[in-house]
Amino acid sequence: MRNPxxxxxxxxxxxxxxxxxxxxxxTEHNTLLRCRLVCSKWKRFTDEILEKHHLSSLTQWNxxxxxxxxxxxxxxxxxxxxxxxxxxxxxxxxxxxxRGTKLWSPFPQNYLAIIGFQESHKNDENMSCPQVQxxxxxxxxxxxxxxxxxxxxxxxxxxxxxxxxxxxxxxFSQQLVSLKIGGLDYEGSxxxxxxxxxxxxxxxxxxxxxxxxxxxxxxxxxxLEYLSVIMSSQNVFWxxxxxxxxxxxxxxxxxxxxRLKVEVEVFQRLLNEYAVIFSNVSFLEIACSTPNIHExxxxxxxxxxxxxxxxxxxxxxxxxxxxxDRECLLCGEIGPEFNPARLNLL
Amino acid sequence: MALVRVISSDGAAFLxxxxxxxxxxxxxxxxxxFRKSSDNSEAQPEIRIVTIRAEILRLVxxxxxxHQNDPVLPANQNEQDGRGDAEMGQSQWDRDFLAxxxxxxxxxxxxxxxxxxxxGLLDITCKLVESxxxxxxVDEIRTAFKLKSDFKGNEEEQTRLENxxxxxx
Numbered sequence: 001m002r003n004p005x006x007x008x009x010x011x012x013x014x015x016x017x018x019x020x021x022x023x024x025x026x027t028e029h030n031t032l033l034r035c036r037l038v039c040s041k042w043k044r045f046t047d048e049i050l051e052k053h054h055l056s057s058l059t060q061w062n063x064x065x066x067x068x069x070x071x072x073x074x075x076x077x078x079x080x081x082x083x084x085x086x087x088x089x090x091x092x093x094x095x096x097x098x099r100g101t102k103l104w105s106p107f108p109q110n111y112l113a114i115i116g117f118q119e120s121h122k123n124d125e126n127m128s129c130p131q132v133q134x135x136x137x138x139x140x141x142x143x144x145x146x147x148x149x150x151x152x153x154x155x156x157x158x159x160x161x162x163x164x165x166x167x168x169x170x171x172f173s174q175q176l177v178s179l180k181i182g183g184l185d186y187e188g189s190x191x192x193x194x195x196x197x198x199x200x201x202x203x204x205x206x207x208x209x210x211x212x213x214x215x216x217x218x219x220x221x222x223x224l225e226y227l228s229v230i231m232s233s234q235n236v237f238w239x240x241x242x243x244x245x246x247x248x249x250x251x252x253x254x255x256x257x258x259r260l261k262v263e264v265e266v267f268q269r270l271l272n273e274y275a276v277i278f279s280n281v282s283f284l285e286i287a288c289s290t291p292n293i294h295e296x297x298x299x300x301x302x303x304x305x306x307x308x309x310x311x312x313x314x315x316x317x318x319x320x321x322x323x324x325d326r327e328c329l330l331c332g333e334i335g336p337e338f339n340p341a342r343l344n345l346l
Numbered sequence: 347m348a349l350v351r352v353i354s355s356d357g358a359a360f361l362x363x364x365x366x367x368x369x370x371x372x373x374x375x376x377x378x379x380f381r382k383s384s385d386n387s388e389a390q391p392e393i394r395i396v397t398i399r400a401e402i403l404r405l406v407x408x409x410x411x412x413h414q415n416d417p418v419l420p421a422n423q424n425e426q427d428g429r430g431d432a433e434m435g436q437s438q439w440d441r442d443f444l445a446x447x448x449x450x451x452x453x454x455x456x457x458x459x460x461x462x463x464x465x466g467l468l469d470i471t472c473k474l475v476e477s478x479x480x481x482x483x484v485d486e487i488r489t490a491f492k493l494k495s496d497f498k499g500n501e502e503e504q505t506r507l508e509n510x511x512x513x514x515x
Binding site for chain 2: 022034038042043
């Protein structure tokens, strides 16, 4: 017969591997969040699962789910405050309980997301969070103060200005495996430096000049396999389109996955002019305004430049939206789509 | 037909065919060890499972009996994504089998399936437990699993604050 006391004891001692096996079956995100609150053992396992879920988006490409705002929302916001003619960059650390201890993304051990805060939101009365004033450059000391995990491998910087992006990225460029940069709102230059370990690079809402700067030195990106490039405006000159392909040619050998926002016809003409062979690309994803493109036919047409191509995915978007900056394609990812109402939760 | 006697922690003996018993990784190992160490090839192995009581052992054997013709799943199958074969492998019989069980029994069954290395049973029971967690509040989960919060200091509050940034609407 069942012995209640025995059973109670038994249930307190579920082996860790079984807790993990049970929790890994859970697919509903909010339930996983609640599991973090059950006890420390469940929290530990759930955090690993959440991290795995989030990072899987780096290698499992899908326009509809891939470009969403990260489910692990960042605890760090950056915004700029003006006093007379002087601008001050402020780092808002949220939630307040994290101040001075953990300033990185809540779950992962090697992931950091930094999202630029909208100027229009800074006077929000709910924005009563601790703030840290940044110095003109982030040096090692600031790096330590930020308590960024030393084993940082995945960095996401969205909607930040030149100052923060240029300061933070080079600090970690050698150790990063993935980097997402989006909504750069400046005309500075950002070099990736010697990013020898970088395998996944997502650059969204970037202009051609910045893109050139980023990919300037192909030797610095020897392992790059996943490249997603969404230009801030497609209404660029023909000459600039050449520059884009020229940049791509520098990393063409190592790439296995490529995503572009470009008109298919333009892309094919550029490929014809440039003898660039993407020898290892097996997956190509294109966002364009031309409707009803037959993917299989396109794949056949592209085989001379993509000899290992296995899959082509075309996302058709209306012409008007295609030409817009802050493209709806990135719906929910950055900028105006970010909902400051989240702050009310604090 | 070669038989094996499997004895539960509370002394109940189950006589089952060795073919059936060998669908459990643990029992298979025990039977093979017995064969190697025994001089008499006709001797009937006797395996005592000290961690599984009769009621649970009977359920495991019943499940094995029902699934005796299924392909044996390797223990590490689907390890990459951490998911088992529960969704694709669960039959109506499995659903009827599990339906009357309360969570305590299911948890014991999970432990037994893990100990006896019966992957198919482990997968479907874990999936069942998952369905009992999904949608529940933290307190309901703690009550159901007889767990207590062991967070120190303000760790629980901090976790709640973190969660607020990650909730999907």
